Amino acid sequence: MHRLRPRILVDVSKIDMSTTLLGYKMQSPIIVAPTGIHKYAHPEGEVVTARAAAACNTLMVLSFSSSRKLEDVASSCNSLRFYQLYVYKNREVSATLVRRAEKYGFKAIVLTVDTPRLGRREKDIKNKCPLSFFLYIYLPSFGLFSFYFSYSFIAVNFCGSDLEAFASQTLDPSLCWKDIEWLRSITSLPIILKGITTAEDAINAVELGVSGIVVSNHGARQLDYSPATISVLEEVVKAVSGAVPVLLDGGVRRGTDVFKALALGAKAVLVGRPILYGLAAKGENGVKSVIKMLQGELELTMALCGTPSINAITRKHVQTEGDILRSLL
Numbered sequence: 001m002h003r004l005r006p007r008i009l010v011d012v013s014k015i016d017m018s019t020t021l022l023g024y025k026m027q028s029p030i031i032v033a034p035t036g037i038h039k040y041a042h043p044e045g046e047v048v049t050a051r052a053a054a055a056c057n058t059l060m061v062l063s064f065s066s067s068r069k070l071e072d073v074a075s076s077c078n079s080l081r082f083y084q085l086y087v088y089k090n091r092e093v094s095a096t097l098v099r100r101a102e103k104y105g106f107k108a109i110v111l112t113v114d115t116p117r118l119g120r121r122e123k124d125i126k127n128k129c130p131l132s133f134f135l136y137i138y139l140p141s142f143g144l145f146s147f148y149f150s151y152s153f154i155a156v157n158f159c160g161s162d163l164e165a166f167a168s169q170t171l172d173p174s175l176c177w178k179d180i181e182w183l184r185s186i187t188s189l190p191i192i193l194k195g196i197t198t199a200e201d202a203i204n205a206v207e208l209g210v211s212g213i214v215v216s217n218h219g220a221r222q223l224d225y226s227p228a229t230i231s232v233l234e235e236v237v238k239a240v241s242g243a244v245p246v247l248l249d250g251g252v253r254r255g256t257d258v259f260k261a262l263a264l265g266a267k268a269v270l271v272g273r274p275i276l277y278g279l280a281a282k283g284e285n286g287v288k289s290v291i292k293m294l295q296g297e298l299e300l301t302m303a304l305c306g307t308p309s310i311n312a313i314t315r316k317h318v319q320t321e322g323d324i325l326r327s328l329l
């Protein structure tokens with residue numbers, strides 16, 4: 001449990017939520033997280049999400065598992081975008097998508113590093129997420145037809161989740177630290193690692209020269225008993241000691257959650273499921289509503305905590321359970 005420590009009698013007649021990330025100005029520290037297959041939520045998929053994010057001046061990280069071609073997303077609106085990457089056993093698939101992302105104006109590669117294999121998702125197993133539907137809406141977005149055909153007939157006899165079977169045939173479980181060099185050799189874009197939850201890995205990442213870290217446990221969908229990200233944020237922030245920006249995702253549902261993450265040292269937060277719920281409920285307007293609701297709540301929290309700018313939010317504005325225990329010693 002984290003409590004806020006509001007300060008009073010501060011002039012909060014103007015609140016400025018703007019911040020920067022990798023030199024890019026953002027209206028607020030709230031970012032759309034990469035989530036796959038938006039066509040499950042809306043027939044036009046990621047293009048709609050991107051338009052909504054652009055209308056709210058919000059950075060969107062487009063998923064490698066997008067159900068729309070990255071070119072379609074790039075041409076749908078003029079906004080700041082990063083591209084999330086999975087590394088496939090067939091490295092050429094990943095390399096091609098990185099090159100296309102760079103060509104179409106994505107400003108950073110967010111390499112997801114917590115998914116050497118797909119976690120056990122019992123609902124997918126139970127529902128038998130159908131492979132044919134999945135392939136129909138997902139793989140064409142790659143625009144790589146040879147790849148599509150080479151994977152069209154996998155897993156038909158698999159008795160669990162087709163998604164899991166697909167992932168185990170495609171994701172490269174041998175991906176390791178030395179492959180950051182490989183990624184750097186194929187792109188000049190900054191590289192952010194998404195899925196770090198320990199100081200040790202954060203230090204490795206900084207030593208390898210990455211440009212940012214996302215403290216993430218993949219929305220707690222990969223590994224049971226992985227820590228809540230807010231509980232390990234400070235460990236990572238301390239390990240990195242300002243060398244690169246640290247972002248956080250997982251469970252950000254209110255402006256107060258954004259505020260707590262910033263107070264513990266995050267530069268910004270990413271939001272996953274709420275965006276999908278907004279997209280499914282009301283399309284572009286739904287996504288806009290979710291972003292605006294979070295921005296409005298953050299703005300109010302900043303006012304009530306006596307922090308008129310993002311820089312004014314400090315560690316002293318939040319109290320963790322650890323703080324309480326230490327104060328009793």
Ligand SMILES: Cc1cc2nc3c(=O)[nH]c(=O)nc-3n(C[C@H](O)[C@H](O)[C@H](O)COP(=O)(O)O)c2cc1C
Pocket residue numbers: 033034035036063064065084112194216217218219220249250251252270271272273274
């Ligand atoms: C349906 C769904 C699909 C996701 N797809 C991806 C993905 O393609 N790539 C990725 O790096 N993370 C993916 N994630 C994880 C999110 O980027 C993010 O880490 C997580 O959802 C944040 O937590 P929140 O949903 O509680 O906000 C996905 C999450 C969900 C719920």
